[in-house]
Amino acid sequence: MPELPEVEVVKRSLENHIVNQKLKKVKINNNKLRYKIRIDHLKKIIGYRVESISRRSKYLLFNFENNFTMLVHLGMTGKFFIKENNSLLKKTSFYYSTNSKIKKHDHVEFEFKRKKLIYNDVRRFGFIKILCTKKLLEINHLNILGPEPLSDTFDNKYFSKKIKNNKRILKNLLMDQKFISGLGNIYVNEILFLSRINPNRQVMQLKTKEIKTIINNTKIILKKSIKFGGSSIKNFNDSDGSNGSFQQNFKVYSRSGKRCMRSKCYGLVRKIVISNRSTFFL
DNA sequence: AGGCATGTTACAGG
DNA sequence: ACCTGTAACATGCC
Numbered sequence: 001m002p003e004l005p006e007v008e009v010v011k012r013s014l015e016n017h018i019v020n021q022k023l024k025k026v027k028i029n030n031n032k033l034r035y036k037i038r039i040d041h042l043k044k045i046i047g048y049r050v051e052s053i054s055r056r057s058k059y060l061l062f063n064f065e066n067n068f069t070m071l072v073h074l075g076m077t078g079k080f081f082i083k084e085n086n087s088l089l090k091k092t093s094f095y096y097s098t099n100s101k102i103k104k105h106d107h108v109e110f111e112f113k114r115k116k117l118i119y120n121d122v123r124r125f126g127f128i129k130i131l132c133t134k135k136l137l138e139i140n141h142l143n144i145l146g147p148e149p150l151s152d153t154f155d156n157k158y159f160s161k162k163i164k165n166n167k168r169i170l171k172n173l174l175m176d177q178k179f180i181s182g183l184g185n186i187y188v189n190e191i192l193f194l195s196r197i198n199p200n201r202q203v204m205q206l207k208t209k210e211i212k213t214i215i216n217n218t219k220i221i222l223k224k225s226i227k228f229g230g231s232s233i234k235n236f237n238d239s240d241g242s243n244g245s246f247q248q249n250f251k252v253y254s255r256s257g258k259r260c261m262r263s264k265c266y267g268l269v270r271k272i273v274i275s276n277r278s279t280f281f282l
Numbered sequence: 283a284g285g286c287a288t289g290t291t292a293c294a295g296g
Numbered sequence: 297a298c299c300t301g302t303a304a305c306a307t308g309c310c
Contacts (some may be wrong), residue, residue: 076290123287184288253288278305
């Protein structure tokens with residue numbers, strides 16, 4: 001599920017459940033993720049409270065009171081579930097549910113006083129690492145990231161400076177986490193369609209007005225998606241959690257061959273491949 | 283059966 | 297050093 005809006009939604013929903021809660025125990029059912037979870041590192045956070053949860057790009061950071069942080073990337077299919085100990089089941093977002101059955105790809109269970117946090121990951125591209133909070137930003141995953149698209153740093157000045165003498169095409173630039181962090185294939189497609197700019201455009205040749213349009217639309221789409229609870233594109237039939245619904249707002253992603261959704265436009269959406277990723281436009 | 287999938291990373295080659 | 301395409305990772309869906 002996870003591009004920036006989805007990760008932000010997960011972050012907000014998990015905050016309600018586990019901030020200020022003490023982690024009592026961790027059970028690893030299956031340690032085969034992108035990286036193996038280091039048990040010796042895990043021990044550093046057991047017995048301590050989660051002080052806050054933050055997000056950087058598509059990464060989740062669980063900051064513990066003793067200055068250790070659990071860094072999580074959801075990969076393609078990582079999800080969190082909350083299992084309540086009592087019978088009060090709260091409906092929340094689709095990224096976790098209160099369904100209590102242990103499922104096939106439940107890799108890790110974090111036990112808190114009243115609830116369990118379960119990490120489930122079908123394709124195992126996600127990972128969990130424990131790090132010193134102070135050294136966090138220096139590590140390889142985070143130190144290469146470009147600015148947050150919703151921050152003021154991502155502005156016309158930054159964009160213009162970066163594309164000087166740059167021979168790349170627009171879609172690849174926006175997909176590059178070093179340039180701007182948190183966008184993925186779905187949102188880049190949507191942003192460019194809304195902006196009416198061809199993904200194959202050479203970035204060097206973008207006009208100032210077009211750059212402004214891209215930046216504005218990036219912020220608009222990400223904010224709107226967060227408001228809608230993110231996008232859930234493979235139906236996630238997990239009964240009691242509600243789904244994100246931004247996928248109903250997709251204007252171009254996965255619509256190849258279908259009618260353009262702009263009013264008075266009768267063209268058909270085309271699909272091409274750019275750097276191994278499906279790209280939709282017309 | 284084969285193609286495709288929201289992500290990241292390593293590698294080879296230009 | 298930078299960039300690109302390709303493949304790899306693992307599983308499930310159509």
